Amino acid sequence: MRTYLLRRCLYMLLILFGASILIFFLYSLTPGDYVDNNLNLSDQRKAELREIYGLNKPILERYVIWISNIFQGDFGYSLAQQRPVLDLFQDYIWNSFLLASAATFFTWFFAVIIGVLTAYKQYSLFDTLVMIGIFAAMSIPSFFIGLFLIKLFAVDLKLLPPGGMITTGSRAEGWEYIKDVLHHMILPVAVMVLLGVGSLTRYFRSNMLEVIRQDYVRTARAKGLKERTVLYRHALKNAMLPAITLIGFELPGLFGGSIIIEKIFNWPGIGQLYMSSFTVRDYPLLMGFTMFIAILTVLGTLLSDILYHASDPRVKL
Amino acid sequence: MQLSITTTVNKISKARSAPEASTSLFRQSIRQLRKNKLAVAGFVFILFMFLICFIGPLFSPYADGKINPAQMHQPPSAEHWLGTDLLGRDVLTRLLQAGRISLTVGLASMALSMTIGTLLGITSGYYRGFIDQLIMRIADLLFTIPSLPLLFIMGALMSEWKVPTDYRLYIVMIMLSLIGWPGVARLVRSQMLTLREREYMLAADVLGLRDRRKLFGHLLPNVFPLLIVIGTLSTGGAILSESVLSFFGLGVMPPTPTWGNMIDAANNVIDFEKRPWLWIPPGLAIFLTVIAINIFGDGLRDILDPKQNTSR
Numbered sequence: 001m002r003t004y005l006l007r008r009c010l011y012m013l014l015i016l017f018g019a020s021i022l023i024f025f026l027y028s029l030t031p032g033d034y035v036d037n038n039l040n041l042s043d044q045r046k047a048e049l050r051e052i053y054g055l056n057k058p059i060l061e062r063y064v065i066w067i068s069n070i071f072q073g074d075f076g077y078s079l080a081q082q083r084p085v086l087d088l089f090q091d092y093i094w095n096s097f098l099l100a101s102a103a104t105f106f107t108w109f110f111a112v113i114i115g116v117l118t119a120y121k122q123y124s125l126f127d128t129l130v131m132i133g134i135f136a137a138m139s140i141p142s143f144f145i146g147l148f149l150i151k152l153f154a155v156d157l158k159l160l161p162p163g164g165m166i167t168t169g170s171r172a173e174g175w176e177y178i179k180d181v182l183h184h185m186i187l188p189v190a191v192m193v194l195l196g197v198g199s200l201t202r203y204f205r206s207n208m209l210e211v212i213r214q215d216y217v218r219t220a221r222a223k224g225l226k227e228r229t230v231l232y233r234h235a236l237k238n239a240m241l242p243a244i245t246l247i248g249f250e251l252p253g254l255f256g257g258s259i260i261i262e263k264i265f266n267w268p269g270i271g272q273l274y275m276s277s278f279t280v281r282d283y284p285l286l287m288g289f290t291m292f293i294a295i296l297t298v299l300g301t302l303l304s305d306i307l308y309h310a311s312d313p314r315v316k317l
Numbered sequence: 318m319q320l321s322i323t324t325t326v327n328k329i330s331k332a333r334s335a336p337e338a339s340t341s342l343f344r345q346s347i348r349q350l351r352k353n354k355l356a357v358a359g360f361v362f363i364l365f366m367f368l369i370c371f372i373g374p375l376f377s378p379y380a381d382g383k384i385n386p387a388q389m390h391q392p393p394s395a396e397h398w399l400g401t402d403l404l405g406r407d408v409l410t411r412l413l414q415a416g417r418i419s420l421t422v423g424l425a426s427m428a429l430s431m432t433i434g435t436l437l438g439i440t441s442g443y444y445r446g447f448i449d450q451l452i453m454r455i456a457d458l459l460f461t462i463p464s465l466p467l468l469f470i471m472g473a474l475m476s477e478w479k480v481p482t483d484y485r486l487y488i489v490m491i492m493l494s495l496i497g498w499p500g501v502a503r504l505v506r507s508q509m510l511t512l513r514e515r516e517y518m519l520a521a522d523v524l525g526l527r528d529r530r531k532l533f534g535h536l537l538p539n540v541f542p543l544l545i546v547i548g549t550l551s552t553g554g555a556i557l558s559e560s561v562l563s564f565f566g567l568g569v570m571p572p573t574p575t576w577g578n579m580i581d582a583a584n585n586v587i588d589f590e591k592r593p594w595l596w597i598p599p600g601l602a603i604f605l606t607v608i609a610i611n612i613f614g615d616g617l618r619d620i621l622d623p624k625q626n627t628s629r
């Protein structure tokens with residue numbers, strides 16, 4: 001196990017190294033940077049700024065500086081916001097996490113329940129309807145459903161706020177503040193659940209179908225246990241086990257925010273920060289963000305691998 | 318001499334399989350597919366969408382897309398079923414013309430990523446060793462980098478390099494296939510790893526067939542069912558990705574209409590709140606098309622690739 005882990009970690013570093021090269025050169029190849037796009041600056045001032053930020057150095061040297069800084073935990077300095085990228089991340093990431101964790105919780109909650117029920121009543125009318133619903137959920141363009149729900153619930157029915165995290169100009173504190181944020185969360189969370197629940201429900205349904213056929217489920221029934229006990233205690237536990245590996249894959253989504261949803265709902269998260277930096281071509285932040293997600297993805301994959309081996313003793317290395 | 322033997326063998330096998338054509342795998346699959354009503358409905362809808370998008374505008378009096386200031390921002394009426402946009406163009410006609418582009422981009426980028434993915438997957442699965450390592454590590458790399466930022470930066474690159482709007486369409490296809498091929502390559506490779514150990518491959522070795530023939534004559538046909546399935550399903554994904562890119566102004570740009578950049582009207586507050594006929598129809602078009610493709614693709618998977626089946 002230890003040599004396996006060691007090898008995995010080494011490979012992880014190599015992949016991240018490759019990713020950093022690709023990310024850096026893609027962003028640096030794009031002509032036009034933050035200094036260029038700022039029309040208020042004179043040519044002399046532009047040259048000065050380039051000198052300060054090291055933008056006039058050869059590209060390879062800039063890469064080496066960038067990557068060695070990342071190794072020291074410094075993701076660069078945002079030119080548009082005049083703050084270290086990591087500081088900015090810390091400001092925005094918890095808003096993203098709030099949204100994503102709520103969405104993930106409800107996605108899993110609904111997926112497990114619906115998955116179990118459809119597996120139990122396979123080929124029933126309910127099962128067929130759910131299957132169609134699953135396909136629908138997997139086919140929705142995320143930005144469109146966001147816009148559509150805003151139009152419906154915020155503009156036409158005026159039930160929910162159209163976007164943002166708190167009511168503009170609101171100075172509410174304590175309980176009122178929490179209520180305000182929750183109110184603003186309903187729509188984006190609903191959209192995220194809608195987008196994610198389809199594939200996860202399918203996953204639980206097929207796992208459950210597999211488990212229900214097992215001998216120990218028949219034994220449990222033969223013992224005269226109540227059907228609910230059989231389903232939720234004996235079968236579900238084992239059907240959930242493989243899902244442990246999915247936790248790792250949720251990692252980038254949990255902390256990396258969702259660019260589209262946060263943009264549509266104007267949610268002050270890390271994805272929204274990315275989009276607003278994109279329009280001004282704030283490259284240090286864009287590169288930092290992309291690298292950050294890449295690191296989360298790699299860590300998530302490693303985590304799933306470890307959980308997979310830890311959760312199922314039948315899997316040998 | 319060797320060559321003549323193989324051709325004879327080939328002839329014999331062809332002669333043998335000919336009479337059984339009525340029960341060929343293809344026909345069996347079609348018959349099975351017809352029992353799946355949902356999949357048939359999906360297929361019919363896809364066909365309908367293609368026909369209406371490619372033929373529909375021919376019958377429209379507004380197909381020239383002429384700007385008509387007298388007809389600006391008309392709500393849906395008998396003359397303009399889905400109203401008109403800010404330049405007085407007929408929304409329904411534009412919707413169908415956009416469908417041509419969106420469907421073409423979806424299909425073309427799917428075909429491109431399938432071709433790249435299949436070629437690389439076959440090569441790495443068959444030859445193993447260094448070339449396999451190289452290809453799979455590049456695929457890992459592309460999996461690690463989040464695809465949306467990657468697509469966005471490529472879209473921005475395209476804007477900064479001032480790619481003419483007519484050509485952006487083709488670049489978008491290439492961009493999407495760059496993101497799409499690693500998944501295909503992985504699936505094909507894993508199939509190859511089991512296929513290459515089969516007896517018929519041993520026979521192919523004994524016959525002394527050239528690699529090219531082994532790969533394309535014997536291995537490729539055996540991954541074909543899988544390819545049809547992932548090809549269908551990834552077309553839906555490609556249509557969705559294109560719409561996201563175009564919606565954010567980084568994909569295909571106006572005046573070329575696509576479903577994605579038509580929804581861009583929703584970024585204007587007045588259009589968003591007061592003129593839903595501008596942006597809801599293209600969104601529904603994407604949704605319905607992709608849902609039909611997914612249902613049809615899933616029906617295909619039940620028949621062609623039972624092992625991968627997650628639904629039953």
